[in-house]
Amino acid sequence: MRIAVLGRTFSRQAGGAETYAVEIAEELAAEHEVHVFTQSTDQPVQGVTYHRIWCISPRPRWLNHLLFAWLTWRATRKGFDLVHSHELTWHGQIQTIHVRPVRFNLFVGVTNWHLLARWLKVLTSPRLLTYVVLEAARFKQKFVVATSEPLAVECKKAYPKTHIEVIEPGIRLPTSRMExxxxxxxxxxxxxxxxxxxxxxxxxxxxxxxxxxxxxxxxxxxxxxxxxxxxxxxxxxxxxxxxxxxxxxxxxxxxxxxxxxxxxxxxxxxxxxxxxxxxxxxxxxxxxxxxxxxxxxxxxxxxxxxxxxxxxxxxxxxxxxxxxxxxxxxxxxxxxxxxxxxxxxxxxxxxxxxxxxxxxxxxxxxxTQYSWIRSGERYVKLMHLIYAPV
CATH class of the missing domain: 3.40.50.2000 (Glycogen Phosphorylase B;)
Structure with missing residues (x-):
């Protein structure tokens, strides 16, 4: 398969979510053609093709999210069998969720006039409105993956109609020790x-x-x-x-x-x-x-x-x-x-x-139950459900 991977920052040094994206891409690259679309990377995985996405400025973050989503949509709408997104985008057959949904923070457990007040706050804030709209588009995709069971529960509360898969991170055990x-x-x-x-x-x-x-x-x-x-x-x-x-x-x-x-x-x-x-x-x-x-x-x-x-x-x-x-x-x-x-x-x-x-x-x-190889295999199974050539 020819796979596009979307992530604004693609580096193990950037944090847990970014490390997860790198490790899964590395597992996929062992058997598939992987293209990474990113604004910043130290190119941690050999054998993949990197595409630099234009970034005016990381701030304001909501505007950068919107720009990244639009530019990657234009770059990947043709020529790929599958798009795997780790970001707030409306495109990508597989969407991996790394953090608590914005909708969960804003609306879950909020009722009556408090709920109306929250919606007024969203509608009058370009930042919040961008996050809410982009996130809602993510959760409309057929394959949404949460990186932990507790996160999957929060996703289901925010988007009860969406089916959530759980694929947890892996770990690489050290091959040697240092005193x-x-x-x-x-x-x-x-x-x-x-x-x-x-x-x-x-x-x-x-x-x-x-x-x-x-x-x-x-x-x-x-x-x-x-x-x-x-x-x-x-x-x-x-x-x-x-x-x-x-x-x-x-x-x-x-x-x-x-x-x-x-x-x-x-x-x-x-x-x-x-x-x-x-x-x-x-x-x-x-x-x-x-x-x-x-x-x-x-x-x-x-x-x-x-x-x-x-x-x-x-x-x-x-x-x-x-x-x-x-x-x-x-x-x-x-x-x-x-x-x-x-x-x-x-x-x-x-x-x-x-x-x-x-x-x-x-x-x-x-x-031993946490293996990047096992996590990668689970993503491949999802991808074959989407891309099944005759």
Whole structure:
């Protein structure tokens, strides 16, 4: 098949949704002719053809969405057997949904005059009207895919007449391991200082504000408890504007010297091996791929529970996983981090004949169900239902 893939940004460094699009395209490219239509890419997949779509400016975002939809419609309306869209577009036989629908946020659970007020707000806002109209067009397609079960539930509430398929992300297990102190040395870190890892591009939505608040509380504890040493918070991802803004916030909270911003990274393995815990107090994550990546590297995780993080519902029984009831609560985050950091110390000197609460071998067994090959095969099955040459 000759397949067009639509995504404004096509790069593993851009975030979970973008990584999902890249990985699925890579699986499809193994057997099909894949063309990627994008505004920005580092060309992460070999063997596909890249088409650069014109972008006046990323802002305002709603206008860029509209321009991207129109230009990709013109570019792909002929010459392709199938169009797979990861964006707000009215075209594309397969539409993959990565985030909560706009219609869900605006209208689900809203009644009477409140509903009328919401519609008036939409009709008087070019931004909201564009999102609502483009999204409604997406959900009219026959094949709509959600990337997690919780997201599929939200999609069904917003668009009850649409059939929603669920194809979750995959994971690539590391083929080799790096000793923790070696990984820390590679990153220029002290071997005896604990490391809390935070990975995100959208710092606010993924809970960095509350995590910085937790660092303040941890610093207070370190000043009064001689047995506790303040960990380093390492932040991977984000753009220059976000990094500068949050560095100023950290400085104002007097934890600036205990926070290190690394920016976007092509390879995360060294960071996972160096860290002692991944903190992911997200406020909205349809799945949470970074959590699975951390577990694949046998890194304990602290994550938001439902409804904030979709994957949390699947991880409640796993060792090395602690789930936050309120990701906005810096006190809960700090207490949970103390538990993880002390548990990691205890596990080094624990009696090996006793159960280890930080033993993540069960997590590796759990992760075998998440395969990009399997996810790609499910997309191929959908595509064959659409494209069935005689």
């Amino acid at each position: 923790k102190n070696h990984a820390k040395s590679h990153l220029g870190l002290e071997p005896d200082r604990k490391l809390v890892l935070f990975v995100a591009n959208d710092f606010a939505r993924k809970g960095l504000d509350a995590l910085l608040g937790a660092m303040v509380l941890l610093k207070e504890q370190a000043e009064t408890d001689p047995t506790f040493k303040l960990p380093l918070l390492m932040i991977v991802g984000g753009g220059l504007v976000s990094i500068n803004s949050y560095q100023k916030k950290a400085d104002l909270l007097d934890v600036g010297s205990d926070v290190r911003f690394e920016g976007a990274q092509k390879s995360m393995a060294t960071y996972y091996f160096a860290a002692d815990v991944l903190a992911h107090p997200t406020l909205e994550d349809s799945f949470g791929m970074v959590v699975l990546e951390a577990l694949a590297h046998q890194l304990p995780v602290l994550i938001s529970g439902m409804p904030y993080c979709g994957v949390s519902a699947k991880l409640q029984e796993l060792s090395g996983v602690q789930i936050l009831s309120d990701p906005r609560n810096s006190s809960e985050i700090s207490h949970s981090l103390v538990f993880h950091l002390k548990a990691s110390v205890a596990s080094l000197s624990a009696d090996k004949s006793k159960p280890n609460p930080m033993n993540l071998s069960a997590s590796l067994d759990f992760l």
